[in-house]
Amino acid sequence: MRSLMFSLLLALAGISTASADPRSFHAGTTRVTVEDTTPFDALITYPTEADEATVEEGLFSLSASRDAPVAAGARFPVVLFSHGGGGQRPGTPLAQRDLLLHLARQGFIVIAPFHPGSERPFVDRPRHIHKALDSVLADPRFSRRADPDRIAMAGFSFGGAVSLIAAGASVDLAHLSAYCRDHPDDTRACGGIVTDGSWAKVPPSAKSDDVLPLKALVLLEPYGAPFERKGLGSLDLPILIYAALQSDLRPEGNALALAKALPRPPQQVAVPGGHFVFVDPCSPTLAARAPEVCSDPPGADRAAIHQRSRRQIADFLRANL
Template structure:
């Protein structure tokens, strides 16, 4: 458990309502959640996919993302989807403790409440009982999971009839941010990825796990690592504390053709090198960069339960999973992030009237 939590700490990773109109989305009082499957030829199996959506009353109350450490988020299982057309946000989660769609419910649920359909596949091997250091390091497979999910949601009733045509965005947190950057056209450098764990300078927790698992990145088959994973259906992308960002071919960022917003969590000089993305934002023609200085990489986790920090200490985790680096509570940081993300996707995807 200690190793899983340590890995997770480095990988995971005023809203204005929009009035209902033809071909547009509106804020909803209720959020529904459903599970669907996305066939994946590359994985050789179906992906488990979680969908959050604006809902009418009904369904069964559920709490998603709750653990011994973190408070969960409420939604209504199998609630009827509200009538209307909604933009789609493809959500990519991190690895380790943040390695499930449910762990991202704190941001997915309010986005659905504000008139988006949010859909997130489970990236195989990145967390849980089947976690694998080798699979986690196959970063080039994650974008294909998102593309397969988009293929599935566009065909899945009732969601296919509730999607606003051509309004697709992507949001990634931590390792999911790496995924989103690949989806918009950035390409991984196989040589950089192979040498990522040659020392502990970039990511000691992750690389310690990789070595303990007997994984030699130099021996890993990376013939597909440098491929182009761009999905041109995506119109806008946002990455929050993307990691690792230092495994890309830097020249490919200048070829990104859509707007991309990147948010780093922490003060300048305190942001881990493997997540620092200010230079990447500058290299993207329509890139935008901002920081939340009172936050940390841990701020992407759920709100900590009372006593969670003490439990982490008793496990000798060594990472302050309940610390946010400043004087603001995590709940306030989450509200700030939700506002930033909602406003960004509103600008990019909501139909103007």
């Protein structure tokens, strides 16, 4: 763990944390329904000139302008976002709403599907991302404001794996099974994974049919165990990886393993806290309902981590789009 902390914190020197937060725009928000085998909604956040107000989304409150016009002017870069939770655990992009709204205020159009539950998440979730992008680019509200030549993607946890697949990575179930056989302590990565040898001859997947022309990736506590070096070989693009130092998604088999296997060395940042430190600070209601998600170990200031990482991510995307 000390070597992990050193390598990641050393890389932090290359990430700007002192830049001003220009907040050039207000944040707009809307939803679109995307047609698929199981139709799903996507949350869109975007720059607008309209004043923000409190918008209620179930248990979550957002400061945004609902359904306001997109700000006029030049086309805005697009950021796709894939939330955490895999398989039948659907999750929600609202868990990272503060990041999505911050990016909108910085001049990005963000497209964040609500992934429905799936028995084939490695296949279905990249398709959700692709279809949501196509839907927004065809929407008259966004078609003249979104720049289809400047697209990046970000993802949390399983959404990190989806981001890698959308960029061209191949999933290797034999590699995942062998990893989980050797590291049964990585329960978050290996829950439900077959380790009896029956996956040993499963070949790596072909590239997804939903690979996108992404210019950059941001991976927050990514699920990296399903990937090995050969399957990542085509990902020659800027990547920013965040890892939590007390995570139960074992960094040596996930975030750090990705950093070592990628063909282009990524920028890396380590923060104190567990896996869910990248979920937005919780309201008292949420904290009572999901204490595991909402609590942090001593020394982890979630609000400060988010404030710093939002600026770092916006700077990284601005530099690469």
